[in-house]
Amino acid sequence: MATGFCGNCSRLLKEFTAHFRNVYREIEQQIREVFRELSQCTCFRTTPERIFLRRMTQEFPSLHLLYEDETQLLDQESLRGLNSLASSENTDLQMTAAMYYLHLSHHLKSPLPDAFMEPVMALLLSTDLNVQKTISLSLVNLLVKNNVCKELVIEMGMLVPILELFQSGDATGQCHSCACVTMLASSESNREAITTDGIIPLLALAKSYDPQVQQSATWALLHLTQSESSIRILCQAGAIPVLVLLLQSSDSEVQFYSCTALCNIAAVQEHHPKLLSIGGHFLLKSLLTLMSSPVQKNSNQACRCLETLSKNVLIQEQLMDLDCVLPLKALLKTSSPESAITLLSALSARPPNNDILVSEGLLDEIGQLLHHHRCSSVIITHSGKIITDLCSSCEGQQAVMESLCLSGLLSALQSSTLSDETLLHVTTHLHHLMTWDPLKSTLSVTITSDQVSRLVKLLGQTEYPQLSYNSAAIISKLEMTGKMAQLLRPHYITMLEYLLVFLKSKDVNFQQLGIVTILNLKKDEDFSSLLANSKLELQLWMVHVQTEETRRLLQKIEPLSPSSVNL
Template sequence: MASGFCGNCSRLLIEFTAHLREVCREFEQKIRDVFRELSKCTCFRITPERSFLRRTTQELPSLHLLYDDETQLLNQESLQGLNRLATSENTDLQMTAAMYYLHLSHHLKSPLPDAFMQPVMALLLSTDLNVQKTISLSLVNLLVKNNVCKELVIEMGMLEPILELFKSGDATAQCHSCACVTMLASSESNREAIMVDGIIPLLALAKSYDPQVQQNATWALLQLTQSDWSIRILCQAGAIPVLVLLLQSSDSEVQFYSCTALCNIAAIQEHHPKLLSIGGHFLLKSLLTLMSSSVQKNSTQACRCLETFSKNVLIQEQLIDLDCVLPLKALLKTSSPESAITLLSALSAHLPNNDVLVSEGLLDEIGQLLHHHRSSSVIITHSGKIITDLCRSCMGQQAVMESLCLSGLLWALLSPTLSDETLLHVTSHLHHLMTWDLLKSNLSVTITSDQVSRLVKLSGQIQNPQLSYNSAAIISKLEMTGEMVQLLRPHYITMLEYLLVFLKNKDVKFQQLGIVTIFNLKKDGDFSSLLANSELELQLRKVHAQTEETRRLLQMIEPLSPTSVNS
């Protein structure tokens, strides 16, 4: 399968090819039967035209050779025969050549020699629509399998007759030609040629009443949204209203292609005014409706598109007014909640949204999500951010305490698959949450022995200073209740080691954290006994002496008055 397609497109193309292969096998048998009967009749050799047909078809390998060595199919004799058939004025002869290419397109495993493309061009220019349909389908197959060079197709001038098929009025011809354009547009160097004459007819076909034509045309438009300059030309040609209307198509593939195209356009902020200019918040409403689709890839893509828009605070407020939280909560319960959690993370960053998000019970869903997706970096990172954002209000802190959010973040610490980067986010959020007394008390009660052990181990990860700092900072804020002392005591020796490293660190924030932690731990007599006359205590005295010396030296400097500083 050609590169650059998602799994669903690849599957559809494979199924399409398999179906065509079956149809062609049946047609092959019919051709054999017809020619077998014709060969028995003497009238087959009466006219020069029929004599030419018989001679030329005999020069081509039999159709069963399509399953054999490709060298027998692509030799000089075959090329000469194909050229004669393709340039004949007899449409039956042209169809013979077109059928040869169709079978070849199913079974060819190596690149088609450039010389064999000349008959293709001649067949595309045929006056017979059936010949054109057959050869255009052959070309689609060859392009999908990368058997022909996309740039060569454009260089040979094949685009013009392909685009002419748009006007044929035949749904099959339009489908094949749209598919050709889609394949050709996957090459960036070809897009400029396609953009010149292809946009307007593609937009017309995207409004076709034939679902397959509409699907292929929308797919082609999607391919044209792969670069900034082509998007700009599409928008100038009026593509946005067409794509927005296609979001409401009854065909799920059309919905997906149009939504993805709009997502690509929305990635460029200069197009936002055009995207949102359709009255009554039509685009946002359509995307919210699509977000509730039973087709998961469509709901996910709609969510991604809205997340692109959510960088605009005014659009965020509009989404909240349009009750976007309910469908987002529903998406959190699916097997792929990543897009929903990303959008919610963007919404929670805007303070005026927080009361609505809390009142809608979002934190309950986040807590459940953390417990079901303990190894997903995206979910853990964004969940931690949402929890921290929503705690900016008292109502949010209370909701966090009543949910599974804190325990979910703590359990994430134990996941063996999380990267240090994700752990850095988790510990950062936990440390921030402990700056509120209510949450600090709640977390001190919630934390388990395994989680304490994990934090102690992370505190000693000197190769990742910030992760070490965050983990140790959480420990420093734990309330030294009887239960907590029992959890910490097995780790005192290890803690003495990393605290010694902290006190020796030239970074003052590590020294200060070490001192705060020691002060907290000294509430337990067992720790005080271990500290006495230890290397850590000696280092603590050094830090104290250095601090006193620094204070004394600073006192020697006469403070400058504000007047002298500003002069």
């Protein structure tokens, strides 16, 4: 079978495999010799340790097959041996037990029996740093794989020695203990215990000069921002200035963790004053800088954080003063523009921002974006909203007509992958845009035959009445030029059926829209000819009779004028 590798690559891979096997055999032999010597020493005349070490010596060559027979290594004999080793004052014996747990943590598939957690606690309390590092790494692995109950770890008091490892000064030990805290914090019931004693030392580690320690501490802090109560304690402990400074870290993971933590904090509005209390708009400037990061997830996360903050009017004003539009436009050209378009949508919702957004050429970028992302619901929905918002001024309407915005929205109608909800947004925006005469004329000229066919099809969308209503509303406003009549004529018979449903509706709004649409289509003689003596014309007459009867009855009642009714 062909491998797909060239001769040179195949040779290198074979050499690497052979070298790896040799190294593995050497390590295996060394470990076996250590266990053999330990088992023969007179220190192990007590039964549990001697039996346990003899088994370790005999079975170590096949420990990598642990997953095939876990019961033998989790029996009562093994438990007694681990308890004896862990409680010994000999650090070498403690390390033996810690190594056993480390191997277990890599290969165990079933839950670790609760009784096997007692030796773990003893090993965490060891006076030997290497033992503590090894057992804490084992605990991380077991927590990651859900082999142990997170709540049990807290109940057994393991959090205290884990947090004490923060003070060890050893980067590896600090990273392991931070990882333990992170995994424990994923359980909501554990966060209170962690926030009570762990926040201050975590914040201290987050300022570490060791990048790995800083990353681990920031990761743990992020997990503590998953509930409002722990966020409140974090803020009271001074976490915000630390997290803001970490946005400028040289480590991209630290940037991401701190930015995500700040985004979670920003979601709780009561903390906005503290977020803004750092002088010189430091937070906003740092997030805007991070938006230009070459690491895509960091730039997107900075955008999300700013979008969360932008619900505050004061922050919106500050963002506009800091020229946020330019970096946002740059993000629209990346492969993941969703976060940028969401933030711009929030900014466009505030009228004072619109003149700046128009003058910065945002609508040109939106038009391009719509044509490149025709199947993205997020982009289409927010783009339509931005276009509608910016059309509130004459300059905005002109910019829309000069861009690809209208053709982009129309092209979205043709997507077969968009949900009805997204299509509802598209048709709502198109209908709204047609309330301005210049845009109505441009849309009527821009629309294609396929797009007209799609509107007619949506007109019959009885399962989603509002989508049907929007489609009819657009058709009712199309300028019936010769070209437009030519595009609509193939659909007249179908439209007669759909409009008949409108007129028979109990909803007066649908009836009125049906009449308005018919009135527009009657500007073409071909439609008028089809309408004559049709079921639709008969229904029109019935609606007319009903309306006249209603008007006559109302005249008899002589209802009060709206102004005289006490609402």
